[in-house]
Amino acid sequence: MPEKYHINITPTLPRFTPVGKVSAIERDGCLGCAKCAKKSCVYDVYKNRSFDSKQLTDTIDYLCKNCFRCVQECKGRLFSRAINPEYKRLGDSYWKPDIIATTWYQAETGKIPVSGAGYLGPFTGHGFDSMWTDMSEIVRPTRDGIHGREYISTSIDLGRKLVSLEFDTQGHLVSSPPPTINIPMPIIFNILPFGKINKNMRLAMAKAANKLDIPMLIEAEEYFDELSPYNKILMPQFSAKTFETQKKLLTGARLAEFIYEENIMEYIAQAKKINSSLIASVRLKLDKNAADISQKLIQDGVEIIHLYADYQGNEHDAAQPRFIKDMVRDIHRQLVAKSIRDEVTIIVSGGIGLAEHLAKVILCGADGAAVDLILPIALECRVCKRCTKGLSCPVEMEKIDVAWASRRIINLMGAWHSQLIEVMGAMGIREARRLRGETGRAMFLEDLERDFVNAIMCK
Amino acid sequence: MSNNIVESVPGVALAPSRYRNQISKYIVYRDKTCINCGKCVEVCTVGVHQQAGTSSFSRPEEHKCVGISCNACVDSCPQGALSVIINPMMEMLGDYRWTNDLILSTWYQAETGKVPTNGLEYSVGNSGGGFDRLKIKFPENPSIKLKNEEISTAIPLNRRNDSAHRVEIGLPVYGGGMSFGSVGLSTIIGKARAAKAWNTFTCTGEGGYHTTLYPYDDHVITQVATGLFGVREDTIKRVKIVEFKYAQGAKPGLGGHLLGDKNTPEVAVMREALPGSALFSPFPFHSVYSVEDHKKHVDWIKAMNPKALVSVKVSTPTDVDMVAIGSYYAEAHIIHIDGSYGGTGAAPNIAKKNIAMPIEYAIPKVHNFLKAEGVRDKITLIASGGIRTAQDAAKAIALGADGVVIGTAEMVALECVRCANCESGRGCPRGIATTDKELTHHFDSDWSSQRLTNLLSSWHTQLVDILKKLGMRSIQELVGRHDCLEYEGVKIG
Ligand code: SF4
Numbered sequence: 001m002p003e004k005y006h007i008n009i010t011p012t013l014p015r016f017t018p019v020g021k022v023s024a025i026e027r028d029g030c031l032g033c034a035k036c037a038k039k040s041c042v043y044d045v046y047k048n049r050s051f052d053s054k055q056l057t058d059t060i061d062y063l064c065k066n067c068f069r070c071v072q073e074c075k076g077r078l079f080s081r082a083i084n085p086e087y088k089r090l091g092d093s094y095w096k097p098d099i100i101a102t103t104w105y106q107a108e109t110g111k112i113p114v115s116g117a118g119y120l121g122p123f124t125g126h127g128f129d130s131m132w133t134d135m136s137e138i139v140r141p142t143r144d145g146i147h148g149r150e151y152i153s154t155s156i157d158l159g160r161k162l163v164s165l166e167f168d169t170q171g172h173l174v175s176s177p178p179p180t181i182n183i184p185m186p187i188i189f190n191i192l193p194f195g196k197i198n199k200n201m202r203l204a205m206a207k208a209a210n211k212l213d214i215p216m217l218i219e220a221e222e223y224f225d226e227l228s229p230y231n232k233i234l235m236p237q238f239s240a241k242t243f244e245t246q247k248k249l250l251t252g253a254r255l256a257e258f259i260y261e262e263n264i265m266e267y268i269a270q271a272k273k274i275n276s277s278l279i280a281s282v283r284l285k286l287d288k289n290a291a292d293i294s295q296k297l298i299q300d301g302v303e304i305i306h307l308y309a310d311y312q313g314n315e316h317d318a319a320q321p322r323f324i325k326d327m328v329r330d331i332h333r334q335l336v337a338k339s340i341r342d343e344v345t346i347i348v349s350g351g352i353g354l355a356e357h358l359a360k361v362i363l364c365g366a367d368g369a370a371v372d373l374i375l376p377i378a379l380e381c382r383v384c385k386r387c388t389k390g391l392s393c394p395v396e397m398e399k400i401d402v403a404w405a406s407r408r409i410i411n412l413m414g415a416w417h418s419q420l421i422e423v424m425g426a427m428g429i430r431e432a433r434r435l436r437g438e439t440g441r442a443m444f445l446e447d448l449e450r451d452f453v454n455a456i457m458c459k
Numbered sequence: 460m461s462n463n464i465v466e467s468v469p470g471v472a473l474a475p476s477r478y479r480n481q482i483s484k485y486i487v488y489r490d491k492t493c494i495n496c497g498k499c500v501e502v503c504t505v506g507v508h509q510q511a512g513t514s515s516f517s518r519p520e521e522h523k524c525v526g527i528s529c530n531a532c533v534d535s536c537p538q539g540a541l542s543v544i545i546n547p548m549m550e551m552l553g554d555y556r557w558t559n560d561l562i563l564s565t566w567y568q569a570e571t572g573k574v575p576t577n578g579l580e581y582s583v584g585n586s587g588g589g590f591d592r593l594k595i596k597f598p599e600n601p602s603i604k605l606k607n608e609e610i611s612t613a614i615p616l617n618r619r620n621d622s623a624h625r626v627e628i629g630l631p632v633y634g635g636g637m638s639f640g641s642v643g644l645s646t647i648i649g650k651a652r653a654a655k656a657w658n659t660f661t662c663t664g665e666g667g668y669h670t671t672l673y674p675y676d677d678h679v680i681t682q683v684a685t686g687l688f689g690v691r692e693d694t695i696k697r698v699k700i701v702e703f704k705y706a707q708g709a710k711p712g713l714g715g716h717l718l719g720d721k722n723t724p725e726v727a728v729m730r731e732a733l734p735g736s737a738l739f740s741p742f743p744f745h746s747v748y749s750v751e752d753h754k755k756h757v758d759w760i761k762a763m764n765p766k767a768l769v770s771v772k773v774s775t776p777t778d779v780d781m782v783a784i785g786s787y788y789a790e791a792h793i794i795h796i797d798g799s800y801g802g803t804g805a806a807p808n809i810a811k812k813n814i815a816m817p818i819e820y821a822i823p824k825v826h827n828f829l830k831a832e833g834v835r836d837k838i839t840l841i842a843s844g845g846i847r848t849a850q851d852a853a854k855a856i857a858l859g860a861d862g863v864v865i866g867t868a869e870m871v872a873l874e875c876v877r878c879a880n881c882e883s884g885r886g887c888p889r890g891i892a893t894t895d896k897e898l899t900h901h902f903d904s905d906w907s908s909q910r911l912t913n914l915l916s917s918w919h920t921q922l923v924d925i926l927k928k929l930g931m932r933s934i935q936e937l938v939g940r941h942d943c944l945e946y947e948g949v950k951i952g
């Protein structure tokens with residue numbers, strides 16, 4: 001059994017009052033009642049509220065839990081609640097306010113978000129929201145013999161696997177397995193899709209990755225010396241343009257990534273001359289050619305393929321873009337059909353915004369996922385994209401403290417790790433490795449709909 | 460012969476909101492130019508405007524207002540003093556499944572016992588799938604014309620026809636398991652009294668059997684869950700139905716969890732636990748790894764209480780049909796499937812949203828499979844996990860269930876606003892899902908039992924109406940009648 005992986009959580013308050021969902025409205029005309037409705041707020045919201053002079057907001061919008069009691073109890077009927085327009089404006093069509101708010105919560109507390117009442121969202125939705133994960137019950141709870149969460153392993157291997165082992169006549173192993181790296185959780189930190197990433201953010205991400213013992217991608221030309229304590233987990237990324245000037249970073253690196261182009265294997269061969277134990281990943285755009293190119297890359301001996309969708313999880317360069325989960329499923333199936341899927345590690349990225357996305361994309365056939373935008377969100381980013389236009393950042397990203405930021409990232413990953421274990425536990429799957437491509441443990445909207453229609457049509 | 464056990468509708472009585480300010484869908488403003496002519500009082504058919512003496516008005520009773528589609532008062536006011544707008548607060552009340560209309564209309568039914576007539580949508584929500592995209596197809600003229608008294612909503616629960624109790628319930632609906640601890644006594648007793656009034660059942664949940672429930676023994680299902688909290692030979696012997704809870708739809712595959720704060724000394728006594736400590740019930744039953752193990756459990760209950768009906772509550776994995784048939788062979792009387800979108804006092808959001816399938820998909824799957832195996836008429840199929848309205852219940856039955864279990868609808872009847880705070884700190888700020896001394900004083904069991912009785916009453920009226928339009932004498936005729944349903948497919952928006 002692998003050593004137990006534990007992520008240390010340290011509650012870490014935000015620097016700014018988070019944007020709350022509620023807009024607390026209060027009319028004039030207080031009657032001065034002896035037993036004021038404000039006093040019976042279970043959460044002491046009125047007592048604890050304050051004016052945040054930096055953001056010019058009343059913290060009540062964030063503190064109020066929307067139980068409507070003061071609204072219904074005030075004799076003067078002074079209170080009302082509406083949705084905070086600023087909350088609605090958070091993020092974009094994919095990175096919805098709810099994703100951002102739950103990420104803030106997890107980065108602050110490191111806890112699994114828990115609530116009462118049932119699920120409040122729609123029946124189904126686009127992308128990851130059109131699939132469900134399975135669970136074990138009576139007839140097969142023993143699938144993996146779950147005896148406790150502590151036995152569930154989330155680790156995966158990065159690298160190439162042998163298809164078969166060969167032995168000599170004495171029964172000694174003659175084939176030597178290629179190098180692999182075991183990471184305790186199926187996540188790597190990706191290059192950010194947009195935004196200006198400053199030194200402190202970079203350092204905080206590296207510090208967190210190092211603590212978590214998971215790799216972090218960095219454009220080779222962006223490397224700076226203060227990052228050297230974290231060299232072990234850094235995964236420099238090279239393009240044809242930067243290879244020559246930056247290749248010194250290859251010495252000592254365990255992993256490196258190469259942006260795909262046709263003669264990519266030549267660069268990788270050169271890199272391996274410099275560092276023979278290097279594990280190479282090829283960064284490949286998820287577009288209509290991705291499946292065929294992946295197949296070719298595996299035949300050429302590539303160890304890791306990193307398939308990246310756009311930052312909202314959509315296919316690149318397509319009029320009717322497919323979603324990452326569907327593309328990964330197709331590619332996984334194609335490679336399985338060719339009997340080469342097991343030889344390579346597939347990492348995917350683009351639109352991985354919740355712990356459930358991680359579990360789901362693995363069920364669809366990835367070995368692991370690379371996360372990006374979620375990291376600045378953990379640091380209070382509001383996905384307003386002002387930075388991309390050269391405007392000031394509302395949460396002063398340029399001023400973050402490295403220790404604070406790395407704690408927030410570790411908290412978020414801790415919460416994701418616990419959630420991954422929750423869903424795996426429910427499924428009765430004990431190893432993240434075995435989650436990969438296990439679509440029998442997933443339910444897809446299109447299948448359920450088809451079965452449903454058939455079931456209620458037949459007489 | 461009518462086998463309608465409910466001979467007359469049990470005592471419906473007005474049970475108004477316990478809050479001084481009602482939340483209304485519309486806001487009615489009267490400005491200072493009003494001259495007290497009384498025209499608005501005259502034209503409003505639902506009594507929103509009431510003159511307080513000759514020179515002033517009391518505040519408009521906005522929660523009765525049917526809204527902008529009417530506008531009669533606005534149009535007839537000679538001074539232009541009135542305006543009616545949608546309450547901006549509606550944005551913060553309700554969600555996709557439980558829209559503000561559904562919450563407000565459930566309050567209306569709980570208050571009056573009647574089917575809403577104030578223009579609120581009381582049948583479907585806005586989830587874009589499942590029940591919200593299914594319609595009941597009514598024939599233009601029902602094949603037989605029936606009077607209300609000829610229509611029965613009763614169902615039997617023992618279809619094995621063995622030596623166990625022959626239990627029949629007056630409505631194809633019973634109350635879901637809510638433990639003492641997760642909800643307070645006023646809620647528990649209210650549920651039991653409403654169950655008695657309608658000759659149906661309530662369920663203890665896994666927190667043990669509170670002594671105040673003893674007078675309702677014949678209407679209580681006692682639950683045996685993995686934590687075995689408060690399960691004693693005496694509690695098994697008291698009741699007519701014992702339920703094994705293998706899983707819960709809102710958190711399938713995960714155990715139960717009672718937060719330390721909710722484990723008050725009183726709760727702890729019943730659970731035979733230490734007050735203030737968080738209580739976990741594990742998943743799964745570590746003594747059940749197969750249908751054979753499960754049968755051992757059933758036998759164990761039958762040895763203690765040979766006349767008890769055994770219900771098996773499970774969630775909805777992909778092979779829920781296999782689970783159901785397994786339960787049948789283990790000699791359960793009732794297979795209770797709980798879909799993924801059900802309510803809960805506390806569950807990880809990731810579980811509520813993602814794990815297991817929605818109940819709508821599971822019902823026909825199980826129903827058809829049991830039928831193909833030739834045992835459908837030997838077991839009672841009960842569905843839960845997102846049954847919000849009388850129409851949902853009818854649709855679930857048409858999909859193949861014999862009856863349904865409700866939970867959130869009961870909470871909403873007691874003025875739950877779906878704020879989802881039940882798990883935090885002292886529990887529900889509105890005094891429903893909590894045992895906090897101060898908060899539970901917000902209502903008593905007279906009020907709660909009346910609200911719940913009223914709700915069931917309105918549901919009964921609606922079910923009878925549906926059956927009448929379909930030309931069916933009994934709700935049992937509707938089971939599995941897929942031809943009575945029209946499905947529009949999910950809408951992703
Ligand atoms: S709505 Fe509830 S939580 Fe919010 S301020 Fe009023 S009483 Fe407090």
Ligand code: SF4
Binds near residue numbers: 380382383395
């Ligand atoms: S908050 Fe806006 S400006 Fe700041 S990093 Fe995020 S997207 Fe950029």
Ligand code: SF4
Binds near residue numbers: 489496499500538
């Ligand atoms: S109709 Fe207009 S003026 Fe007349 S009482 Fe009503 S609000 Fe006042």
Ligand code: SF4
Binds near residue numbers: 117870880
């Ligand atoms: S806390 Fe909110 S959701 Fe939970 S029972 Fe109370 S009102 Fe309902």
